[in-house]
Structure formats: C-alpha cells, structure tokens
Amino acid sequence: MRLLRLWPDDTRFSFMRFRRVSFPFSAAMSLLTIALFLTVGLNFGIDFKGGTLIELQARSGKADVHAVRTTANAFHFGEAEVQEFGNQGGLSLRFPLQSGGEAAQSAVVQKARDAFEREYEFRRVETVGPRVSGELVQSGTIGVILSVLAVLLYLWFRFERELAMGAIVGTLHDIVLTIGFFVVTQIEFNMTSIAAILTIVGYSLNETVVVFDRTRELLRRYKAMPAEELLDLSINSTMSRTVMTATTAFLSLLALVLFGGSAIEGFALVMLFGVVVCTYSAIFISSPVLIYIGAIGRAEAPARDQRVPQPAE
Amino acid sequence: MLRFSTSKIVATIGFIVIGLLLAVPSLFTPQQRQGFVQSIPSWVPAWMVPTRAIVLGLDLQGGSHVLLEVDVADLVRGRTGLVNQLRDDVRRVLRDNRASVEGGIQVTQRGVQLRISDPNERARIAPKLRELSQPISNVILGQTGARNVDIAESPDGLFQLTLTEQGLNDRVRRAVDQAIEVLRRRVDALGTTEPNIQRQGADRILVQVPGLQDPQRLKEILGQTAKLEFRMVAEPGATDVDLLPSKETPGQTQAIERRVIVEGGDLTDAQPGFDNRTGEPVVNFKFNIRGAQRFGQTTSENVGRLLAIVLDNQVISAPRILSPITGGSGQISGRFTVQQANDLSVLLRAGALPAKLTIVEERTVGPGLGKDSIEAGKHATYVATVFVVIFMFATYGLFGFFANIALLVHVGLIFGLLSILQATLTLPGIAGIVLTIGTAVDSNVLIYERIREEVHAGRSIVSAIQAGFDRAFATIIDSNSTMAIAAVILFFMGSGPVRGFAVVFILGILTTVITAVTLTRMMIALWYHYARPKALPF
Numbered sequence: 021m022r023l024l025r026l027w028p029d030d031t032r033f034s035f036m037r038f039r040r041v042s043f044p045f046s047a048a049m050s051l052l053t054i055a056l057f058l059t060v061g062l063n064f065g066i067d068f069k070g071g072t073l074i075e076l077q078a079r080s081g082k083a084d085v086h087a088v089r090t091t092a093n094a095f096h097f098g099e100a101e102v103q104e105f106g107n108q109g110g111l112s113l114r115f116p117l118q119s120g121g122e123a124a125q126s127a128v129v130q131k132a133r134d135a136f137e138r139e140y141e142f143r144r145v146e147t148v149g150p151r152v153s154g155e156l157v158q159s160g161t162i163g164v165i166l167s168v169l170a171v172l173l174y175l176w177f178r179f180e181r182e183l184a185m186g187a188i189v190g191t192l193h194d195i196v197l198t199i200g201f202f203v204v205t206q207i208e209f210n211m212t213s214i215a216a217i218l219t220i221v222g223y224s225l226n227e228t229v230v231v232f233d234r235t236r237e238l239l240r241r242y243k244a245m246p247a248e249e250l251l252d253l254s255i256n257s258t259m260s261r262t263v264m265t266a267t268t269a270f271l272s273l274l275a276l277v278l279f280g281g282s283a284i285e286g287f288a289l290v291m292l293f294g295v296v297v298c299t300y301s302a303i304f305i306s307s308p309v310l311i312y313i314g315a316i317g318r319a320e321a322p323a324r325d326q327r328v329p330q331p332a333e
Numbered sequence: 334m335l336r337f338s339t340s341k342i343v344a345t346i347g348f349i350v351i352g353l354l355l356a357v358p359s360l361f362t363p364q365q366r367q368g369f370v371q372s373i374p375s376w377v378p379a380w381m382v383p384t385r386a387i388v389l390g391l392d393l394q395g396g397s398h399v400l401l402e403v404d405v406a407d408l409v410r411g412r413t414g415l416v417n418q419l420r421d422d423v424r425r426v427l428r429d430n431r432a433s434v435e436g437g438i439q440v441t442q443r444g445v446q447l448r449i450s451d452p453n454e455r456a457r458i459a460p461k462l463r464e465l466s467q468p469i470s471n472v473i474l475g476q477t478g479a480r481n482v483d484i485a486e487s488p489d490g491l492f493q494l495t496l497t498e499q500g501l502n503d504r505v506r507r508a509v510d511q512a513i514e515v516l517r518r519r520v521d522a523l524g525t526t527e528p529n530i531q532r533q534g535a536d537r538i539l540v541q542v543p544g545l546q547d548p549q550r551l552k553e554i555l556g557q558t559a560k561l562e563f564r565m566v567a568e569p570g571a572t573d574v575d576l577l578p579s580k581e582t583p584g585q586t587q588a589i590e591r592r593v594i595v596e597g598g599d600l601t602d603a604q605p606g607f608d609n610r611t612g613e614p615v616v617n618f619k620f621n622i623r624g625a626q627r628f629g630q631t632t633s634e635n636v637g638r639l640l641a642i643v644l645d646n647q648v649i650s651a652p653r654i655l656s657p658i659t660g661g662s663g664q665i666s667g668r669f670t671v672q673q674a675n676d677l678s679v680l681l682r683a684g685a686l687p688a689k690l691t692i693v694e695e696r697t698v699g700p701g702l703g704k705d706s707i708e709a710g711k712h713a714t715y716v717a718t719v720f721v722v723i724f725m726f727a728t729y730g731l732f733g734f735f736a737n738i739a740l741l742v743h744v745g746l747i748f749g750l751l752s753i754l755q756a757t758l759t760l761p762g763i764a765g766i767v768l769t770i771g772t773a774v775d776s777n778v779l780i781y782e783r784i785r786e787e788v789h790a791g792r793s794i795v796s797a798i799q800a801g802f803d804r805a806f807a808t809i810i811d812s813n814s815t816m817a818i819a820a821v822i823l824f825f826m827g828s829g830p831v832r833g834f835a836v837v838f839i840l841g842i843l844t845t846v847i848t849a850v851t852l853t854r855m856m857i858a859l860w861y862h863y864a865r866p867k868a869l870p871f
Contacts, residue, residue: 023727023728023729023730023871024724024727024728025728026728029785029789030789075702077701121691122402122691122692122693123691123692125692125695126552126556126692126695129549129695130549133549141699141701142697142699143698143699143701143702144696144697144698144699144702145548145695145696145697146695146696146697147692147694147695147696148694149691149692149693149694151402151693152400152693152694159826160826162826163822163823163826163827166822166826167818167819167822167823170818170822171815171818171819174814174815174818175815178811178814211827211828211830211831212761212830212831212834214823214827214831215761215823215827215831215834215835218819218820218822218823219768219819219820219823219838221819222815222816222817222818222819222820223772223816225812225815225816225819226772226775226812226813226815226816229808229811229812229815230779230808230811230812233807233808233811233812234808237804257786258782260782260785261775261778261779261782264728264778264782265772265774265775265778267724268720268721268724268725268771268772268774268775268778269768269771269772269775270771271717271720271721271724271771272717272720272721272767272768272770272771272772273717273767273768273771274720275713275714275716275717275720275767276713276717276764276767276768278713278716279709279712279713279716280709280710280712280713280763280764280767281705281706281708281709281710281713283392283702283706283709283760284706284709284710284713284760284761284763284764287761287764288764291768
C-alpha cells in the first residue's frame with residue numbers, strides 16, 4: 021500500500037531567507053490590524069457591551085425581518101439590530117444597553133416576548149447588565165494577559181530567555197492577527213472569543229515549542245553551525261510533523277465549521293484561522309526572531325552549553 | 334523499553350476499560366439507567382456500578398441562568414435599610430432614657446449623628462449608645478473583634494454612629510444566605526427538576542433552572558422582594574404617612590400610615606382561591622397567633638376605615654373593614670389573574686427577601702435550541718473523527734491504525750472523566766472535544782516522525798522506535814504543558830459555557846498523553862513482539 025506523504029523527507033528548504041518577506045508582511049498586517057481595530061473596531065457581543073440578545077425561530081418557517089425590525093424599533097429601546105441567523109426562519113435581535121441600571125434591561129425581554137411570542141419561538145434570550153459586562157471585559161483582558169505571562173514564565177524556565185522571547189513575539193503576532201480576523205469578518209466578539217484566543221495562544225506556543233525543542237537539541241549537537249542554517253535544519257526536520265498536525269487540527273475544525281451549528285460557527289472559524297496563522301508564525305516569525313535577537317549566535321559559549329537539558333537517551 | 338511486562342499490560346488495559354465503562358451510562362436515557370440499576374443483583378456493591386451520566390450545561394439541555402445581586406444601596410439607605418434601623422435604635426435609646434437632643438438625629442452618608450451638649454447628660458447617655466455597637470461573630474472565624482457600628486464622640490458632644498465596613502459586609506453576607514433560602518423555597522414551588530442556587534462572589538446569587546417552560550415567570554418570582562404589610566389608609570390631615578402607588582388605579586398614589594400593623598412574616602400559610610361572591614381569584618392567608626391578635630385588635634378598633642394591603646411598596650388593594658376580623662385568617666384581592674394569585678401565594682409562603690435583589694444577567698436557552706446544539710455537536714464530532722481517522726491511516730498505515738485506536742479511547746476517556754467528575758458539558762465543551770480530536774494525534778505524529786527520522790539516520794527499527802518515543806516525549810510534555818497553562822487560566826477566569834470548554838480541554842490534554850504515549854507504545858511493542866518486522870510499515 022502506498023501511503024500518503026504531505027511533506028517529502030529530508031528537505032533542505034531555506035525558510036530563514038523568507039524573513040525578508042515575512043517580517044515586513046507581518047508587520048504590515050499587524051499595523052493594518054491596529055488601524056482597523058481603531059477605526060472599524062470589533063463587533064462586541066452583549067457579553068462585553070451589555071444589552072439584550074434574542075434569537076427567534078419563526079413558527080411558520082419563514083421569518084419577516086422587516087416586520088420584526090419595525091415592531092422592535094417601535095419599543096423605543098434604542099436601535100434594534102435584526103438579522104437573519106442560522107437556519108431557515110431564524111432571526112437574531114439585539115437591543116443596546118438600556119440606561120437606568122440593571123433593572124431596566126428586563127423590561128426589554130418582557131416587551132419582546134409580548135410582541136413576538138405568538139409567531140416566533142424564543143430560542144435564546146440573553147441579557148447582560150452594565151456591571152456584569154464591565155466585569156467580563158476585565159476578566160477577559162486579565163485572562164489573556166495572564167496566560168501570555170504564565171506561558172512566558174514557563175518557557176523561560178524550560179528554555180532560555182532568548183528562545184522564550186522568540187516564542188512570545190510569535191504568540192503576540194498570532195493574537196494581533198486573530199483580532200484582525202475578528203475585525204475584518206465582524207464575527208461577534210464575546211466570551212467564547214476569549215476562549216478561542218487563549219486556545220490560539222496555546223496552539224501557537226505548541227507549534228513554536230516543537231521547533232525550538234529541535235533547535236535546542238541541534239544546538240547541542242552542532243555547536244559551530246551558523247544560526248540561519250541551524251534554524252533551517254530545525255524547521256526542515258520538524259516540517260512533516262508540522263504539516264501533519266496542522267492538517268488534522270484543520271480537518272477537525274472544518275468539521276466543526278460545517279456541522280457544528282450556528283452557535284459555534286464563529287468560534288470554529290476563528291480557530292481555523294488561528295491554526296493557519298500559528299503554523300505560519302512558528303516558521304516564519306518566531307524562529308527568525310532568534311537570529312535578530314542573537315539567541316543562537318552566542319550559543320557557542322561553553323557555559324550555555326551545560327544549561328541545555330540532556331534528553332534521555 | 335519495547336518490552337511490556339504482563340502486569341503493565343493488564344494495568345494499562347484495566348485503566349482504560351474502567352475509564353471507558355464510566356462513559357457508558359451517558360449512552361442511555363435516565364429511565365434506562367434506572368431500569369439497569371434495579372436489575373443488578375443486590376450482592377454487587379453499589380460503587381462498582383457506574384451510574385453517573387454526563388451533566389449537560391444549560392446551553393445544551395435548555396433552561397435559565399439568572400444572576401441576581403443584592404441591592405447594597407437599598408440595604409443601607411432604603412426605607413427599612415440599615416441606616417434607618419440605626420436611627421430607630423438611637424431614637425429608642427433616647428426615649429427609653431428620657432433624653433432629648435438639640436437638632437434631633439441627623440442621617441449621614443452611612444450612619445447617624447446627634448449632639449448632646451450637656452456634659453452630665455452626655456456621660457449618662459454615652460454608655461447606652463455604645464451598647465448599640467455589637468461585635469460581629471463569624472461562623473468560621475468566631476469572634477473577629479470587629480464591630481458593626483463605629484461610635485465617635487467629639488469634645489463638644491457630637492456623636493457619630495457609622496456602620497463599619499465589616500458590619501456591612503456581614504449584613505450583605507447574611508442577606509445573601511437568607512435570600513438563597515427564600516429563593517430555594519420559591520423555585521421549588523415551581524416544581525422544576527434540580528434547580529441550582531448558589532452564592533457567587535460577595536453579593537450575588539446564581540440561579541440555574543434547567544428545562545423551564547416559562548423563563549419570564551421565573552424572573553418575576555425571583556426578582557420580587559415580596560414584602561407584605563398591612564397598614565391603615567391615612568385619614569385626611571394625618572402626618573407620618575407614605576404616598577404609595579396604587580395597583581387598582583394605576584398612576585395614582587394613596588396616603589398610607591407609616592405604622593405597620595402586621596407583616597408577611599406573621600403569615601403561616603397562603604393559598605390561591607376564589608372569592609365566594611365575585612368569583613375573582615384571591616389569595617387566602619392565615620396569621621400566626623401574634624399576627625392574628627394584632628390584626629383582630631386593629632380591625633376591631635377601625636371598623637369602617639380602609640385597610641391597605643401593601644406589597645413591595647405598592648398598594649395591592651385597600652378594602653373597607655366591615656367588621657372585626659378575629660379569626661386569624663383573611664383574603665387578599667387585587668384584580669389578580671389566576672396565575673398572579675398563584676404566584677403571590679407562592680411568594681408569601683416562601684417569605685420575603687431580606688433585601689432587594691436585582692437581575693444583573695440572564696441567559697435562557699429554549700429546549701429546541703439545546704437539542705439542535707447536541708445534534709450538531711454529535712455530527713461534528715463524528716465527521717471530525719472520520720476525517721482524522723482516514724487521514725492518519727492513509728499516512729501511517731498500521732501505525733496510523735494504532736493511533737486511531739488511541740484516539741477513540743481518548744474520546745471515550747474524556748466522556749468517562751466528565752461523567753465521574755460530574756463536570757458540566759457545554760456547547761463550547763463539545764467544540765473542545767472536536768478540537769482535541771484534531772490535536773490529540775499530534776503526540777503520535779511527533780513520535781512517528783521521530784521514529785522515521787531515526788530510521789533514516791541509520792538506526793535499526795527497534796532502536797528507532799525506542800529513540801522515537803524517548804526523544805518525542807520531552808517535546809510532547811512541553812507542547813502539552815503550554816496548552817494546559819492556557820486552559821487552566823481559561824478555567825479560572827471563564828464562567829458557564831467557557832469553563833466547560835476549559836474543562837474538556839484540560840481533560841483532553843491528560844488523556845491524550847496517556848493514550849498517545851502509553852497505549853500506542855504498548856500496541857507497537859506487542860506488534861513488534863509478534864510480527865518481528867524488518868521495516869517500518871510507513
């Protein structure tokens with residue numbers, strides 16, 4: 021039986037040469053993301069913005085966006101966003117945060133139920149008051165920062181400081197571009213999105229660590245090899261694994277996008293993007309960064325050599 | 334080590350079989366599980382039979398999640414709040430000791446102040462006032478040394494009584510405890526299955542009710558303070574009155590005497606019923622002895638006047654007292670619908686909340702959406718598994734087959750662990766399972782690629798396999814640790830559905846290390862032992 025090989029054995033591809041393209045490219049994309057983030061902005065969900073989200077399913081199977089919008093706007097609860105959603109006959113209805121504190125939000129749901137209950141099934145109702153949404157923003161931000169710091173700390177202990185730096189540059193790059201993906205696609209940004217970003221942080225490091233593990237090992241074996249060549253060798257020898265894992269992760273996420281239903285689709289799409297970006301950055305960003313910060317150049321010093329943990333033989 | 338001792342094989346298989354057995358109950362409906370439990374012979378110890386099924390989150394089984402917050406401002410500054418209670422206490426002390434103060438008692442931001450200029454009088458009253466400051470006792474810490482009221486006395490005779498931070502926190506804590514009890518009684522009266530009511534943070538209560546048909550009604554039942562008072566409608570020209578809105582004539586207010594005759598706490602029972610004469614839905618109630626006495630006395634003294642029934646500062650109705658009501662029971666009318674009368678009696682039976690609660694977050698998922706999400710999740714899991722299984726087999730052949738067995742065991746173990754831990758499976762949790770299907774094989778891929786490299790470097794098969802497992806192991810630990818760190822942080826900061834994702838992810842990392850490393854190594858070792866291959870199968 022002839023088996024599938026996605027990546028040929030023993031390649032000698034010069035990945036490091038691409039840093040002259042990948043660095044300006046990623047820098048430009050990151051800047052573009054920041055510009056878009058500041059001008060267009062994220063499409064914050066009610067978790068972070070507060071307000072009310074209602075998902076309706078037409079009992080007749082056919083939703084009337086226009087009629088629902090007209091009725092909803094007549095409540096005078098602010099501009100109601102009405103969109104078709106999910107399957108046939110599905111609608112999503114969003115009301116902004118009401119002034120008048122926590123209690124004022126409940127009135128919106130009551131009014132909507134009175135108006136639409138007869139023709140539509142209420143599939144989901146979510147109301148988040150101003151205080152809770154503020155706290156969610158806070159805990160979400162803290163979570164992302166904390167995870168980056170915790171992982172940095174871990175890498176610092178397990179690897180050397182310079183390698184940890186390279187990994188963190190790659191991870192930050194992935195976070196920024198993922199946010200860019202949110203901005204461009206206008207996929208709703210909510211608590212699940214934070215989960216997606218943290219998972220991407222994990223995956224990004226996972227990818228980088230596999231390459232760096234090899235770098236560390238080769239560093240010990242070929243003390244005199246120039247940095248560029250050494251990194252190329254690390255990437256080439258782990259490349260077939262990188263392609264394999266990216267493919268399996270991609271396939272499972274693809275199943276999630278295609279069959280997971282509308283509630284999880286956004287999450288799956290972002291993760292799908294994350295897998296691509298993380299694979300790219302592990303090869304073209306994190307590793308070349310090591311050349312720039314001189315992590316490998318000084319590796320010939322004998323003192324450093326002894327700090328490299330010896331793999332079990 | 335490519336040689337597995339028999340005991341090691343037995344241990345590994347035993348662990349996996351137990352893990353998988355734990356997942357079995359989830360395959361059946363609760364009725365089927367019940368039948369199974371009854372059918373096992375009595376000599377089998379109960380703990381040996383796995384009966385726990387996976388707990389589905391509200392987003393999958395449908396239901397309501399309501400987060401309520403104690404209105405601390407109302408608790409402190411409200412009409413019957415702590416500041417006013419303190420003022421009443423001070424007033425009582427002064428009255429009991431026949432002391433008078435110039436300028437009266439002033440209410441401050443978080444307490445009261447009063448001035449006693451005469452030094453002799455001050456010396457006489459000061460100790461009495463100090464008795465108002467009570468030590469706070471704590472169930473856990475015992476006497477903490479903190480007091481509920483801070484009393485400052487200035488040389489010119491100004492007393493400032495301020496509620497302390499600790500005293501306030503203690504009151505909020507107690508209010509939450511009492512409120513949880515009241516809410517539990519209320520929710521139980523709705524007859525729903527397995528509601529979950531718990532404290533969250535310092536001043537919040539989380540109520541989760543699965544599979545509720547009418548979430549709006551739940552919110553109404555949760556949110557009402559249900560403070561019932563019987564008070565007299567004021568005569569014209571009376572002082573010491575409150576202007577309260579009337580339910581019967583919306584938009585109008587009625588002057589009601591401040592003095593409360595009987596409170597909801599004096600009720601022993603409340604039941605919905607119908608008025609004999611009009612057929613209108615009403616609530617019939619019974620007083621305890623104290624309530625019956627006071628109610629009887631007041632109604633005898635005030636025949637012909639109007640009696641206001643006040644619920645949460647709204648006048649429900651104000652019937653005329655036609656004759657003394659001494660039997661200790663009565664009836665509340667107020668143009669109720671049948672359901673309103675029903676709910677009001679539930680609220681009165683359960684008792685009033687110790688403080689006003691505000692709904693700060695609500696998330697309700699209809700049962701239809703939950704069912705659809707489960708279906709979609711199952712579908713995605715199957716498809717992802719098929720994709721990955723085919724791909725792994727196409728790439729690694731027999732070794733891919735080993736990895737696939739490990740993958741299936743991995744998914745089964747996640748379900749087994751979720752069942753035994755009774756962790757909640759949410760929709761993001763299902764997404765986590767699908768994602769780990771893609772990433773679980775990573776460990777196998779790392780090992781296999783390493784083995785291939787070692788063979789290319791000229792090693793024999795057995796030593797290549799050996800080296801592949803050994804060398805890849807450090808990488809597997811490193812790469813999974815970084816994933817685990819992110820997942821643990823997500824677990825601690827996330828709530829509800831997102832936490833479900835983190836749980837699955839953490840469990841997935843654990844099981845993948847076990848299955849990908851131990852189980853596949855065992856399979857490969859056995860294969861090598863029996864097949865004695867000359868070349869790698871991939």
